[in-house]
Amino acid sequence: MVTSLFDYPESPQYAENRYIPKKLAEGDYLVTIDNGAWALLSEEEHELLKTHRVSENPDLFKKLESLGIIITQSNQAKVVGDYQARFSHICNGTSLHIAAITSRCNQRCLYCYVNPKPISSKGFDMDKDTAKRVVEFMFQSPSKAITIEFQGGEPLLNFPIIQYIIDYSKKLNKKYKKDIVYTLVTNLTLMQEDILKYLIRNRVGICTSLDGPKEVHDRNRRFLGGHGTHDEVVHWIQDIKTQFAYNVNALPVITKFSLPYAKEIVDEYVNLGFNRIRIKHMIYCGLAKENWNKIGYTPEQYLKFWKGALEYCFKINKSGRFFAEGTSLLITRKFLSRDYQAFTCLGWPCGAALTQTSYDPHGDIRSCDESRSFEEFKIGSVRKDSYRNVYTSPRVLNIVALTSGLNSLCDACVWHPYCNNCIVSSFGMEGNPVPKLPIDYECKIRGGLIEHVLRTLAYSKEKRKILMEWCSSKQGI
Amino acid sequence: MTDSPKNVQYLKDRVLFSINPKIYPLEVVHSAAYALIDKAYVMLDGDPNDEIIAELKPKNKGEIREVVTKFAEELLNYAVYYNQSRMNKGVREMIIGRVFSTNIQASETTQEKDEKCDEIADPLGIAKPWTPPKKKR
Numbered sequence: 068m069v070t071s072l073f074d075y076p077e078s079p080q081y082a083e084n085r086y087i088p089k090k091l092a093e094g095d096y097l098v099t100i101d102n103g104a105w106a107l108l109s110e111e112e113h114e115l116l117k118t119h120r121v122s123e124n125p126d127l128f129k130k131l132e133s134l135g136i137i138i139t140q141s142n143q144a145k146v147v148g149d150y151q152a153r154f155s156h157i158c159n160g161t162s163l164h165i166a167a168i169t170s171r172c173n174q175r176c177l178y179c180y181v182n183p184k185p186i187s188s189k190g191f192d193m194d195k196d197t198a199k200r201v202v203e204f205m206f207q208s209p210s211k212a213i214t215i216e217f218q219g220g221e222p223l224l225n226f227p228i229i230q231y232i233i234d235y236s237k238k239l240n241k242k243y244k245k246d247i248v249y250t251l252v253t254n255l256t257l258m259q260e261d262i263l264k265y266l267i268r269n270r271v272g273i274c275t276s277l278d279g280p281k282e283v284h285d286r287n288r289r290f291l292g293g294h295g296t297h298d299e300v301v302h303w304i305q306d307i308k309t310q311f312a313y314n315v316n317a318l319p320v321i322t323k324f325s326l327p328y329a330k331e332i333v334d335e336y337v338n339l340g341f342n343r344i345r346i347k348h349m350i351y352c353g354l355a356k357e358n359w360n361k362i363g364y365t366p367e368q369y370l371k372f373w374k375g376a377l378e379y380c381f382k383i384n385k386s387g388r389f390f391a392e393g394t395s396l397l398i399t400r401k402f403l404s405r406d407y408q409a410f411t412c413l414g415w416p417c418g419a420a421l422t423q424t425s426y427d428p429h430g431d432i433r434s435c436d437e438s439r440s441f442e443e444f445k446i447g448s449v450r451k452d453s454y455r456n457v458y459t460s461p462r463v464l465n466i467v468a469l470t471s472g473l474n475s476l477c478d479a480c481v482w483h484p485y486c487n488n489c490i491v492s493s494f495g496m497e498g499n500p501v502p503k504l505p506i507d508y509e510c511k512i513r514g515g516l517i518e519h520v521l522r523t524l525a526y527s528k529e530k531r532k533i534l535m536e537w538c539s540s541k542q543g544i
Numbered sequence: 545m546t547d548s549p550k551n552v553q554y555l556k557d558r559v560l561f562s563i564n565p566k567i568y569p570l571e572v573v574h575s576a577a578y579a580l581i582d583k584a585y586v587m588l589d590g591d592p593n594d595e596i597i598a599e600l601k602p603k604n605k606g607e608i609r610e611v612v613t614k615f616a617e618e619l620l621n622y623a624v625y626y627n628q629s630r631m632n633k634g635v636r637e638m639i640i641g642r643v644f645s646t647n648i649q650a651s652e653t654t655q656e657k658d659e660k661c662d663e664i665a666d667p668l669g670i671a672k673p674w675t676p677p678k679k680k681r
Contacts, residue, residue, distance in 0.1 A: 084639070085632035087625075101636070138635055147642045154643065476575060479625045505582040 080122050081137040084146070088113065089481040091525065102146075102153040103401060103484040104134040107525055155407045156414065156422050160209035161458070163411060163423035165436045166201055168193040168228045169220040170428055174254055174296060176276075176288045177362050178320055178355040181439045183220050186291060192225045193428040200449040201426045202235050206243050207454030214248045217271075218425075218436060223257040233269055250274060254288070255303040256296050267313050275300060277317040277339075279325060279332035286324045287362075304339055318345045318393070321372060322362040329376040337383065337390055343537075344380070345393025346373055348512055352495035353440040366511035374519060384533045391537040398520040399534045401485045411435065413513065415487040416471040420446055420463045432457060434466050437491045443500070444491065466490065469500055476504055482517045489513075552612055558601040559612055565592050568619050572626055573598065576618035584611045 089097045096113035099105045108116065112127050121128050121137055131137045135146035170191035172183035184191045193201070205213060215236060217229050233249060240247055250272035266273060277300055278284040285295020300317075307315045317339075319325070319332050336344040348369050349355045355362070364372075373394070380392040400408050411418030420434035427439060430449040438444030446466070447457035457463060468474060469490050477483050490500035492509040504510050523530045548554060551562040563573055570592045577586040583603060590597040602611045 082635045083632055085636045146639060150639055150643045503581060505579055
């Protein structure tokens, strides 16, 4: 006689893959597996799955077999292929190389995740010798694709080193023949026409921050002297787009000041001719940590804001204008594609010390760009370490193990296949890279974002269509 | 508290929850206690071979019953999780073993994007769903 769930005999026709269930609504159960495949099951279907009686329903059997939620003789190779596609980043080597070529900045933005140095400071710029070693280190990565991203401080304060890194990497690449992409993350306020022409000539992607309309942006992003930077940023965005017909990307970081302005922030992007916005929450480190009492919010407050902005984006699309929200687009892709989505956060393991690395002006190597304000995430130095030494070191392996979530209860979460814990955020909040998940800021935000997208995909036909349109466009995230 | 289960003892501002380790092993108790840290202070005591005592003190006054219910739910939740994990361990290891022992289908030209800079268009055109269409109920 069957006495408990676990006394049901296992089916001889299949084995269950490791799955995590969650009741989404009355009669609807979401089931996810490690590689991101998922199914929404009815009460009856869920009952059959958990009591090992899937064979009684041939349609369900076929569905779960095609997704790899159950394993049979005939789908083993496909399931292995699906896992390989999803976790290809584990074996590809580091492709995103972030060169923080100066720690100096002409701004003091309230939420900066590093601790920028005043513009007159000495000894905080990368010199030529360090830059040379950084480039040589980058080329040791086995990755065929290399993105070199220039960061600061404000990187335009050390423009000659940008030129040097581009020149030297092009020279080295005659031998290595990698696919190189250059990007510059700049506040735009030090942009000049001759610099811009150089960037365009060398196909350097330009990314900037625009936090919304003037009244929001200027509260968050100010010059060292205290006045806002909105006018300069908008001037250059318009100039680059219209005068130079070149692409520039921007994203808003949300602070407490931004919360009442969801619609206005989206409108600012629409009015400037962007066709997407990726809304970004703050990370609890650097100046953001220092200013948290003034600018911080709870995960619930942020999620309410983001959902409002997303709804407004849906409304714009319903009126016939294509305008995508990047975070929901990325998460949708994670739900709908079997492939790895090349975005360094929201993956398990995440990109820290795996697909991305960051170099400070002195050549110290950090696990990721966000970790730059913590010595604890230093994983080596281009002055004394080889790529192989760094990426096989116990410190790096520990970081990757931590972000995999396999040694925490992340592994028991239905959203784990689309998510990860952020060790930098946990370290900033708690002084410990191991997150206390039930109270973890990032966990609550990420879980909330992912659940909202899944519910939208599952329960709103109209919005699902819009999300699918965003996915099928050639837009970046 | 006449309707309390016999393994739950309510005190003034806390509750003692007695757990039979033959029903809920220590790993399950640890996980359930951990899941509660946003709602309660949890202190574990007792003998893992005989009786485990969880002392639960709600962080917010008036939530003592909610904390007890939540703890009971989490015990069951993690009992199922660990049972399920044990049952699927072989399958999971088989998949991962084969993933790493055969050629990785890596997309070598994938350019990683990060939080600040993500201008690169999606070259894969991946909006093709890989889940089969859902049947009308």
